[in-house]
Structure formats: structure tokens, C-alpha cells
Amino acid sequence: MTSLETHLTEDERQSFADDTMSPEQRASAEAHLAACRSCADDVARLTTLMTRIRETPAPSPTVALDDLWPTIRARIEQSKVVSLPADVPAVRRFSPRMWWFGSIGGVAAAVLIGMAVMRGRPTGPGDAVGPGTTPNAGEPSLIAVVDSAHAYEQEARILLDKLELRRAMLRPETAEALARDLHVVDVAIAELKEAVARDPNNPALRRLLATSYRQKVDLLKRVSNAS
Amino acid sequence: MSARVRGSTDVMATTTDDAGGIDDVVRRAQRGDVEAFESLYRTHAAAIYALCRRMTGDEGESRDLVQDVFVRAWERLTSFRGQSSLGTWLHRLGVNVVLERIRSTKRDAARLIEGDDSTFGSHSSAPAIDASIDLDAALVHLPRGARTVFVLHDIEGYSHDEIALMTGIAAGTARAQLWRARRALMRMLDP
Numbered sequence: 001m002t003s004l005e006t007h008l009t010e011d012e013r014q015s016f017a018d019d020t021m022s023p024e025q026r027a028s029a030e031a032h033l034a035a036c037r038s039c040a041d042d043v044a045r046l047t048t049l050m051t052r053i054r055e056t057p058a059p060s061p062t063v064a065l066d067d068l069w070p071t072i073r074a075r076i077e078q079s080k081v082v083s084l085p086a087d088v089p090a091v092r093r094f095s096p097r098m099w100w101f102g103s104i105g106g107v108a109a110a111v112l113i114g115m116a117v118m119r120g121r122p123t124g125p126g127d128a129v130g131p132g133t134t135p136n137a138g139e140p141s142l143i144a145v146v147d148s149a150h151a152y153e154q155e156a157r158i159l160l161d162k163l164e165l166r167r168a169m170l171r172p173e174t175a176e177a178l179a180r181d182l183h184v185v186d187v188a189i190a191e192l193k194e195a196v197a198r199d200p201n202n203p204a205l206r207r208l209l210a211t212s213y214r215q216k217v218d219l220l221k222r223v224s225n226a227s
Numbered sequence: 228m229s230a231r232v233r234g235s236t237d238v239m240a241t242t243t244d245d246a247g248g249i250d251d252v253v254r255r256a257q258r259g260d261v262e263a264f265e266s267l268y269r270t271h272a273a274a275i276y277a278l279c280r281r282m283t284g285d286e287g288e289s290r291d292l293v294q295d296v297f298v299r300a301w302e303r304l305t306s307f308r309g310q311s312s313l314g315t316w317l318h319r320l321g322v323n324v325v326l327e328r329i330r331s332t333k334r335d336a337a338r339l340i341e342g343d344d345s346t347f348g349s350h351s352s353a354p355a356i357d358a359s360i361d362l363d364a365a366l367v368h369l370p371r372g373a374r375t376v377f378v379l380h381d382i383e384g385y386s387h388d389e390i391a392l393m394t395g396i397a398a399g400t401a402r403a404q405l406w407r408a409r410r411a412l413m414r415m416l417d418p
Contacts, residue, residue, distance in 0.1 A: 014406050018381070049413050053381050056362040058277035062286065065272040068294055069265060075298045076261060153308075160306060164319055165392040168326035175327060179302050186305035190258075 008032060008039045017046035149193070152213035159220035166224070178223055185216045249309035257304050264304070268297055271314055275321045281378045282325045284367040292328060296321045322379065326393060329371060365415040369408055376401050377408035 008016070008029060015021045016029050033040045167175060192209040199205060255263035275296050279289035300320055307316050366374055375394065379385045380401070387398040387405075394401070 010406060014409065017409075045413055045417060046409065049409060049416065050381070052362060052416065058274070059280045059363045060273070061276050061280075061290070063290075065276055065290075065293065066269070068272070068290060069268060072268065072294050072297050073261060073265070075294070076264070076301045157308060157310070164323070165389065167323040168330070168393045169395045170327075172327045172331045175323075179299060182306060183302045190305060 007036065008043070013039065013043050013046060016043050017050050149209070149213065152210075152217060155217050156213070156220060159217065159224055163220060163224055170223075178219075181219065182216070185212055185219070188212050189216065249307070253304075253307065253309070253313055256301075257307070264297075264301060267300075267313065271317050272297070274314060275317060278318060278321050278378075278383065279325055281363065281366060281382060282322075282375060283328075284363075284369075284374065288328075292321075292325055295328070296324045299324055318383070322383070322385075322393065326375070329375065362412070362416070365412050368415060369411055373404045373408040373411070376404040377412075380405050381409070 012021070012025070012029055016026065016033075021029060033043060170178070189209065189212050192205060192212060196202070196205050196209055249257070252263045252266055256267055272293060276289055276293050279292040279296070280286065283289055283292065296317070300317055303320065307313065366378070369377065376390055379390050379393070380387065385393070387401045390396075390401045391398040396404075
């Protein structure tokens, strides 16, 4: 609480200038400022600075940013090329901090392989919907898949939001590996969702989709705990 | 009060996604359409550049970072669910990319905030800058840690708690850095 005899603290001056004081604190500070020229001058200068910050336009580049696009595009195209196993060095350094990246990478690869297998596989006798049959979006199996997917997506979203706040604390190589692995799993999930929509009663596809969702959530949990 | 709505330029407030979710351009980019992604780049590049420029104070480094941000955005785009505007999502991504760069260029990550301020105080060696020189010119003279907190709080609108989470420092330390940055800017801009 501010009194008329004691000068405002640095906290009070800064909070007054950036308008983060409670109404009661502000009223008390205003009473002091009305009687203390020293504090009033200082707060006025801080307030002027805050106004200047608000009114300053964002900096513009001296060279057009369009020039950067070809390089960005080249890097994007490069990232689309998937390395074959032969490109992997025979001896790979492996640190405990990275073990989960290896495991999720393996899971992502398994998911992708599973998808490739399912694409080439004719619908089995146990499948309720045969080839050429139009899926019925109202069937219980599809509803269950959609509900389950929503639950996983919600959990993954919460974890991602938490992780975003901590992302800058991750080592750069860890953050890059995480982004890469999440991308692989997200692409796999997107393709599996499309496959399930086309063939909603295929149990193998549904299992694969559930597995990839679960692995994504597990990965995010591990990274959150590690960070 | 945060000085600004998060995202320092108008494009941050305008969203490429409609209120109901994700718009068609974003959706196409998420499916791997590079032309659609180029359209997003042209819409948002200036805002991301402004963020990078203010956080680093260096035009060349900012241009490098803009590239990194959009390459990262391409990799992560499938995780964008349309809960915020794409501009806000990109902005958060940009802050993380810049902070990672700052950390990777520091021998000791802890110096991100605590370091390089030994000469930065009430008798700072920072030059007095003519009042006609703009805020961005003055920002360059702040130590990197103080500049980071100042830009995140007073320009980009993050709270002290959010800054603490992003940078790994205590909220109280962030607050102290902010005050020191403002005082230094006052001396430079209004000597």
C-alpha cells in the first residue's frame, strides 16, 4: 500500500505505467503521484515510453521477403525425400535422451508399413464391408472410431499446448527430432483416417489408427516429462 | 497491460482460417500442396520477420530465421487444428525458433537471460540515442536477454509466466529484466 510519505517502489511505478495495477492500488498510487513531483515525473516518462512502444510500427525488411521463398521451397522439397536404410551410418551414436525418438521413429515406420500392407490387401472375410461397398457413416464401428479419435486428438492437443511453452527449453537437436517424428506420425494418422473413412469396418485399419494415436500421445508425454 | 495484442502487426489479427476451423488454403498446405503453403508464406512472412528482427536486432539473422520458421511450419502444419488463427500459431512457432537459435549460439544457455548485462545498469555504457531514432534502433543496444523479455512482454504481449515457461527463467527474473530494459530505453530515447 502506497502512502503519501513514501515514494512509489519500482514495481509500483512500472505497474502504474503499464496499467497492471488493481483499481485499489492504482487509486492509492494516484493519490501519491498528485502530491509527489519526483514520482510523477518518473511515471510520466515511463508512460511516454509505453505509448511510444505501442505507436511504433513493426520493422520492415530492406529487401523483399519474396526473395527468401525459393530457398524455403528448396528446403521443403528436400525434406520430402525419405532416406533409405542404406543411408544410415553403420554405427550410430545413441544417447539415453534420444531413446524415445528412436522408439517413436520405429513406430512411425511400422505404421507406414502397415498402411502400405493394408492398401495392397484385399478386404478379408471377417470384414463387414466388402470392396466396392459404400461405407455407411452411421454404423456403430465408425462412430466408435470417430469418438476414440476425438479423445486422442484432444489429449494430444493439450499435451502439444503444454509442450509449446517449454519448446524453447529443449535442445535444438531434440526439438528438431521431435518435430520430424511428429510430422511422420501426423502424416500417417491423416492417411489412416482417410483409409478408415473409406473402409470403416476394417478392424486392422482401426487398430493401426488407434496405435498411431496412442504412440503420438505417448511421445508427447515422454517429451513433456523430459523437458 | 500488455502493450499490444499478441502479434505485433495487423496480419496477426487477420486470420486465414475462418471462425469454424481451418480454411481451404491451410488445409491444402496440410495435405502437402506447396503452392498453398507459398500463399501462406506471402501472407505471414512480414509479421514473422518483424518478430525475428526485434528479437535479434539483426536483419541478416532475421532473414535466416524467417526461413527456419517457415520450414518448421511446413513440418508441423499437420498439428495446426485451427483453434487459434494461423498467424497466432505461426507467431508462437517463430518465438520458439528464435529462442532456440539464441540458445544454440550461446556457450552457456543460462546466459540467455542472466548474462551479458554486467555493464548494463544505471550507468550503462549503452549510448544515448537521439530522440528521433526509432525504438528498433534503441533495442539493438539492449543486452540480448533484456531485449528478449522486453520484446516478448511489451511488444508481443506475452505474460511474465508465459515468458518464464518459454525461456526457463523465473517470472520474477523476467519482470526485473523488463524493468531494466525499459529504464535503459528511457535513457536512450529520452536522455
